[in-house]
Amino acid sequence: MSEYPSPIRLHKQLDAIWRTPPGLARLSSVNHTILGKRFMVLALVFFAIGGLLSMLIRAQLATPNSAFLGPEIYNQVFTMHGTVMMFLFAIPMFEGFAIYMLPKLLGARDLAFPRLTAYGFWCYLFGGSILIVAMLVGLAPNGGWFMYTPLSSRPYTPGINADVWLLGITFVEISAVTAAVELFVTILKMRAPGMALHRMPLFAWYMLVTAGMMIIGFPPLILGSILLELERAFDLPFFDPTRGGDPLLWQHLFWLFGHPEVYIIFLPAAGALSTIIPVFAQRPILGYRAIIAAIVAMAFLSFGLWVHHMFTVGIPHLALAFFSAASALVAIPTAVQIFAWIGTLASGRPRWDIPMLYIAGFFIVFVIGGLTGVMLAMVPFNTQAHDSYFVVAHLHYVLVGGFVFPMLAAIYHWLPHVSGRQSLYRLSVPAFWLILIGFNLTFFLMHLTGLMGMPRRISTYPSNWGWDWLNLLSSVGSFVLTIGFALVLADLVLQFRFGARFRRDPWQAGTLEWATATPPPTYNFASLPRIETRADQLHPGEIGPMLAGGGGYLGFARNGAQETLAVDIATGAVEHLIALPRRSYLPLWTAMATASFFLALLFKLYWLAPLGALATIALFLVWPVGLGAKVDRGPVDIGRGEAVPHDVEVPGNVTILANRTALVMDGTLFASLLFGGLFLLVVAPNWQRVGPLDLPIWLGILAALASGAGAGCTYVAGRVNRFGGSAYLLLLAAAIAQAMATILFVALMIAIPEPTAHAQRAVVFTGLGYAALHCALAALLASHGLWRMIMGYVSARRQTGLVLAWLWNGYALGVAILVLGLAWLLGNSGAGA
Amino acid sequence: MSQGTRHGLVRLVAGFAIWSIAFIVLYAAQALGCAYGWGAWHRPVLIVIYLFALAPLIWLSTRPRPDGTDAILPTAARWANRAALLASVLVFLPVTFASLCA
Numbered sequence A: 001m002s003e004y005p006s007p008i009r010l011h012k013q014l015d016a017i018w019r020t021p022p023g024l025a026r027l028s029s030v031n032h033t034i035l036g037k038r039f040m041v042l043a044l045v046f047f048a049i050g051g052l053l054s055m056l057i058r059a060q061l062a063t064p065n066s067a068f069l070g071p072e073i074y075n076q077v078f079t080m081h082g083t084v085m086m087f088l089f090a091i092p093m094f095e096g097f098a099i100y101m102l103p104k105l106l107g108a109r110d111l112a113f114p115r116l117t118a119y120g121f122w123c124y125l126f127g128g129s130i131l132i133v134a135m136l137v138g139l140a141p142n143g144g145w146f147m148y149t150p151l152s153s154r155p156y157t158p159g160i161n162a163d164v165w166l167l168g169i170t171f172v173e174i175s176a177v178t179a180a181v182e183l184f185v186t187i188l189k190m191r192a193p194g195m196a197l198h199r200m201p202l203f204a205w206y207m208l209v210t211a212g213m214m215i216i217g218f219p220p221l222i223l224g225s226i227l228l229e230l231e232r233a234f235d236l237p238f239f240d241p242t243r244g245g246d247p248l249l250w251q252h253l254f255w256l257f258g259h260p261e262v263y264i265i266f267l268p269a270a271g272a273l274s275t276i277i278p279v280f281a282q283r284p285i286l287g288y289r290a291i292i293a294a295i296v297a298m299a300f301l302s303f304g305l306w307v308h309h310m311f312t313v314g315i316p317h318l319a320l321a322f323f324s325a326a327s328a329l330v331a332i333p334t335a336v337q338i339f340a341w342i343g344t345l346a347s348g349r350p351r352w353d354i355p356m357l358y359i360a361g362f363f364i365v366f367v368i369g370g371l372t373g374v375m376l377a378m379v380p381f382n383t384q385a386h387d388s389y390f391v392v393a394h395l396h397y398v399l400v401g402g403f404v405f406p407m408l409a410a411i412y413h414w415l416p417h418v419s420g421r422q423s424l425y426r427l428s429v430p431a432f433w434l435i436l437i438g439f440n441l442t443f444f445l446m447h448l449t450g451l452m453g454m455p456r457r458i459s460t461y462p463s464n465w466g467w468d469w470l471n472l473l474s475s476v477g478s479f480v481l482t483i484g485f486a487l488v489l490a491d492l493v494l495q496f497r498f499g500a501r502f503r504r505d506p507w508q509a510g511t512l513e514w515a516t517a518t519p520p521p522t523y524n525f526a527s528l529p530r531i532e533t534r535a536d537q538l539h540p541g542e543i544g545p546m547l548a549g550g551g552g553y554l555g556f557a558r559n560g561a562q563e564t565l566a567v568d569i570a571t572g573a574v575e576h577l578i579a580l581p582r583r584s585y586l587p588l589w590t591a592m593a594t595a596s597f598f599l600a601l602l603f604k605l606y607w608l609a610p611l612g613a614l615a616t617i618a619l620f621l622v623w624p625v626g627l628g629a630k631v632d633r634g635p636v637d638i639g640r641g642e643a644v645p646h647d648v649e650v651p652g653n654v655t656i657l658a659n660r661t662a663l664v665m666d667g668t669l670f671a672s673l674l675f676g677g678l679f680l681l682v683v684a685p686n687w688q689r690v691g692p693l694d695l696p697i698w699l700g701i702l703a704a705l706a707s708g709a710g711a712g713c714t715y716v717a718g719r720v721n722r723f724g725g726s727a728y729l730l731l732l733a734a735a736i737a738q739a740m741a742t743i744l745f746v747a748l749m750i751a752i753p754e755p756t757a758h759a760q761r762a763v764v765f766t767g768l769g770y771a772a773l774h775c776a777l778a779a780l781l782a783s784h785g786l787w788r789m790i791m792g793y794v795s796a797r798r799q800t801g802l803v804l805a806w807l808w809n810g811y812a813l814g815v816a817i818l819v820l821g822l823a824w825l826l827g828n829s830g831a832g833a
Numbered sequence B: 001m002s003q004g005t006r007h008g009l010v011r012l013v014a015g016f017a018i019w020s021i022a023f024i025v026l027y028a029a030q031a032l033g034c035a036y037g038w039g040a041w042h043r044p045v046l047i048v049i050y051l052f053a054l055a056p057l058i059w060l061s062t063r064p065r066p067d068g069t070d071a072i073l074p075t076a077a078r079w080a081n082r083a084a085l086l087a088s089v090l091v092f093l094p095v096t097f098a099s100l101c102a
Helices: A007-018 A023-028 A032-061 A071-106 A114-136 A161-189 A202-234 A247-281 A288-304 A317-329 A331-347 A354-377 A379-385 A389-419 A428-451 A468-498 A540-548 A586-602 A609-622 A654-683 A697-722 A728-751 A759-790 A800-827 B003-035 B039-061 B069-096
Strands: A562-567 A574-580 A636-639 A642-644
Touching: A007 A540, A032 A071, A032 A114, A032 A468, A071 A114, A071 A161, A071 A202, A071 A247, A071 A389, A114 A161, A114 A586, A161 A202, A161 A586, A161 A654, A202 A247, A202 A288, A202 A654, A202 A759, A247 A288, A247 A331, A247 A354, A247 A389, A247 A654, A288 A317, A288 A331, A288 B003, A288 B069, A317 A331, A317 A354, A317 B003, A317 B069, A331 A354, A354 A379, A354 A389, A354 A428, A389 A428, A389 A468, A428 A468, A574 A636, A574 A642, A586 A609, A609 A759, A654 A759, A654 A800, A654 B003, A697 A728, A697 A759, A697 A800, A728 A759, A728 A800, A759 A800, B003 B039, B003 B069, B039 B069
Parallel strands: none
Antiparallel strands: A562 A574, A636 A642
16 A cells, blocks of 8 residues: 555645635636535525415415415416426526536546536526516516416517516526536546446436436427517517417427426436435345336437427327327336335335435325326316316426425435535424425315316415315415425534534445545545446445545546546446646636626617627637647556546547537527427418518528538548648638628528518528527637647647537538528428418 | 447437437328328328338347346347337327327
8 A cells, every 4th residue: 555645645635636715716616516515505595485485375375365465476476486496496406416416426526527517507596696686676577487478478578577587597597508418428428437337326327318308308498488589579470470470389399398307307306216215225226227228218208298288279189199198108117117116125124214204205295296197198187187276286296206305315315425414313304294294285185176177377266166275275284394394404404513423324325425535525536446346336435445545546646637537438448537627717707798698688788798698708718728738648647557548639538529419409409490490381370471582592502602611621621630731721711611601691681571570581580590600600619720729739639629610510511501491491481372 | 348338328219219200200290291281191101100110119129138247238228129119109009090180
């Protein structure tokens, strides 16, 4: 052991590199442990706000003919309750948990893009604050958390209430988008050496699938929000049926996101359950392979059910049958997981502790929610129960059962990891019973009020319809529930203050996060482990001291660099060394610039918005300054007698994978736009008499040729560089060509007469704008590659800048061709009619 | 990375990727057929798409059973692909009998 420094000395050396200083410097933190905790604390603050709003709702509905809240305030309160709970609590809560936990669970020192984590957090804070401030001044959204058009369109919501939702939520979604890319890449590339995919703990599998779902699921909502804001701000008619739009397009785009969203929330919670249950069953999880297959099945099937939210809008029987069958079928992979958990407990030696109480609560509540979900999947029943309190009961059983109960189990399981102290248990048990009883009293009765015909979203009701006592009991239950949550909060505070300290792994768990010291050090592991078996059957108590003593990979501090390892996606073989960027204020400044863009749009200062966007882009361009290498260094020592190259010298590095992932996400948004255009063409009213759209074809051909030239130049530049040639001129030519394509697409947009006259023109106008934006981005990426080359960051081996230029230029070309195809198709739609 | 392992990862999502594509194509064909009056051709077109989607799923679901510890992923993939086949048979079956445009 003499070759290793003492654990204390190694800790001091690494902490000096990774730590975030106190005071204002905390604002520069990019550390995943700190940011994960910030995400979770902020999410719990929003949970408290959402809970207070629900108290107001139940106070209003406790008695008939109540005048406690007027209808307008009630509309804002229930809209904000749903919005806060879904967008500001549930999603960020699991993001924060994953941000905190995944690197520790996978055996890494941080996430792939620490600055992006910080940027996401600031966007979440600022975007969420916009919504809360708007509520405090009485301008909160008031059209329901799903913002259906035409209610949310300008004629029916003329104030800024709907804009607050559209812009605030889109701003917050930046954090979801960045987290999705980051988690996806981190799970695939930044595991401990030897941790092949088939050795990954199930939580990582769940989060991998969840991140994949977010990559595909969020863009339709973002596009829908952009289109609705364009309609509200600039009168482009996407949802106005009098001008070729269709309110159903909004419902499709919203629920294309909205239904997978339920599973996006449930899967991380299920991942936590799959991690906790084996610990308390004292045996490995049953059905590891079946669970992986079930997660994949759930993820895909969840994208095929969105129309079950729209069963009553008038859809042909065949389409109803598709979505009804898929909605019922998704219960099967869910049941596979439930039976795997029950089987694990049944075949193990279960020991009861606080997390297990909440797991029992989860089984009861979630199974009831799942069964009512199968009922609602059946079209005849759905038609009867649609928009009634039965649906309110169902969704709360699914979301609270599927997320809040597992979250509370996870809090009691992992809080000792965060605090370094164990629970006192005095308040834990009564808190659980208050929550379980309060929840069921509140929401089980809503099944009955719903079946008795009480519709959702009404602010009051007459006293002679038989709903009085059920509503009163629901309200009493909700206050019992709130007392339970207050006790949990007090319990957690007491744990931090008075809980007994422990050394490592108090639950005798088998996953790597318990191999860190508790609370965890800034760098997680003083050295990184080698994994030779399934990573949920380890012995953290033995591994931890060995790693703290520098016995694993990278058990040293080198050149002040934040070093961690990347592995082959499938086998887990060590592939390269990553030097992560240090702490920086740039994410905060960039998020503030982004906030200026959104606030300018919100307050209709449209001259200011482009400046905010330009400032954001300019700040993003500063991010890579100083990162990378100016010489080829070849393989470097990583300990244990092994050497690997730096990430910049490897073609499959995390930056390239992240950009590929971002392009998939961007492509999904573009596909949603194409779907929107084609949907309106085929389904929307008032397209029969629309005339052909005469656009100068030569401009389109020139734009496509210019974009093609740009893409070709970047592709050839990459090949030339790989063989040692000079690619300066090719990159310059690519940038110029894409800039020309941008100008030509803008010229085409200007050539459209009256884009506000009809959805046909509005869709083509927006599509051309999307193409112009992506040609501009392609020009920027080509220029960036050129700049990196001039500064010496590019060589035949260090080709990341050129690969990125090719990826974005190739994508721009694809967009250019498809947008012109869409313009041609829609432009000629009226010709033959 | 071994080819087998990489294929295991692709196969894990292959079946449901085919299911998704078939779902989109069938839903689009249903809407187009109603909008543009495909008449008597509408249902046969949908049935052909249905059968066309089942063929690769049947092939994926009948791959040889993998062995060994490295077989965890291929086994999960096999089960996922069988689930995709089952989902396709059940979810798309209504193209054979349900009312197409009303």
